[in-house]
Amino acid sequence: MARIRKGSVVVVGCGGVGSWAAIMLVRSGISKIRLVDFDQVTLSSLNRHATAVLADVGTPKVRSIEREIKQIARWVEVDARIDIWRKEQGGDLLEGADWVIDAIDNITTKVELLKYCHEHGIKVFSSMGAGAKSDPTRIQIADISDTMYDPLARSVRRSLRLQGVPSGIPVVYSTEVPGDVKLLPLPEEEFQRGNVKELGVFDDFRVRILPVLGPLPSIFGLNAATWILCELAGKPIANPLPTKGRKKLNERLYRDLQHREQKITGQIINKLPFDEDACGLLFDDIHRGRSAVPPHAIPSRPALVRWDPAQPLALGNCVAMEEKDADTHVKECFEGGKRPEEVWGEECAGVVSRRKEEVRRLEEWVL
Known part of the structure; x- marks a missing residue:
């Protein structure tokens, strides 16, 4: 004292x-x-x-x-x-x-x-x-x-x-x-x-x-x-709650998405159009930590993947899925030429559309 x-x-x-x-x-x-x-x-x-x-x-x-x-x-x-x-x-x-x-x-x-x-x-x-x-x-x-x-x-x-x-x-x-x-x-x-x-x-x-x-x-x-x-008082708060406790997850989401885009384009991609923090924002805040695919469960191994093959990669054109579903999405939509709605249904497409609108509103604040 x-x-x-x-x-x-x-x-x-x-x-x-x-x-x-x-x-x-x-x-x-x-x-x-x-x-x-x-x-x-x-x-x-x-x-x-x-x-x-x-x-x-x-x-x-x-x-x-x-x-x-x-x-x-x-x-x-x-x-x-x-x-x-x-x-x-x-x-x-x-x-x-x-x-x-x-x-x-x-x-x-x-x-x-x-x-x-x-x-x-x-x-x-x-x-x-x-x-x-x-x-x-x-x-x-x-x-x-x-x-x-x-x-x-x-x-x-x-x-x-x-x-x-x-x-x-x-x-x-x-x-x-x-x-x-x-x-x-x-x-x-x-x-x-x-x-x-x-x-x-x-x-x-x-x-x-x-x-x-x-x-x-x-x-x-x-x-x-x-x-x-x-x-x-000489009693500093030595270990505040790690605000980037999910930093490793964000880094992995970014790295996996980068590799997935390289596979899709057949080119080496050194940098995505958004950073690791944006990946975390997309998964945690936009998709609420859940998969866009019904029944919208919490993924055991989450992944991000580009939604519409006809559009460039952007936060509004990127969705959260279970990793195996993301691999299926690449195979069916990018390699097989199917539309995402054909693979995942209209309910999933509706969720993605709403999430895209959220990204549009939030970009002026965060990005």
């Missing part, structure tokens, strides 16, 4: 995720915390912010959290900064931090903060996107290099890798593939008033709202707080 009390944490981004992390850190014994956020409480944030109430609308988020912290433990040293983190003066806001929590939702600033911390040896824990999610069982902690399916994590991972930071940053994220959700539209009258970009606080910050289910950001924030508390 003494180690935790001596800890100093900086929370950058004090919305739904950051506010919950900050409050739980204080409740758990942290005695020094800095809150960094330029934004104000809005009506739309009341469903997820840890401390904001109706009277706080229009006031800085950091002030709302600061007020609550003082009511919980008035001896805690709170440094509330109504500011935005910028790499040009990043060191000032992070000075003295044992840990930094990144709860920023702007990808450019997020990547800059993570890179800065990595380059300067500052321990940082990052939260990925909690918006458009609803399944708490899919929330995971992993190194940024091991994240999968999460669109924000994918973008952050790629950007960091290009800038020489391939790994070494723990994150909380969700493996849930977002459903049919979009940024909430602005009322027509806002467009009639003029340039809607002027509604944003900064040029590269969105002015529309992504739907957020209230409990999810709190779970992300509590994961961040728990990780840091364990680290400060």
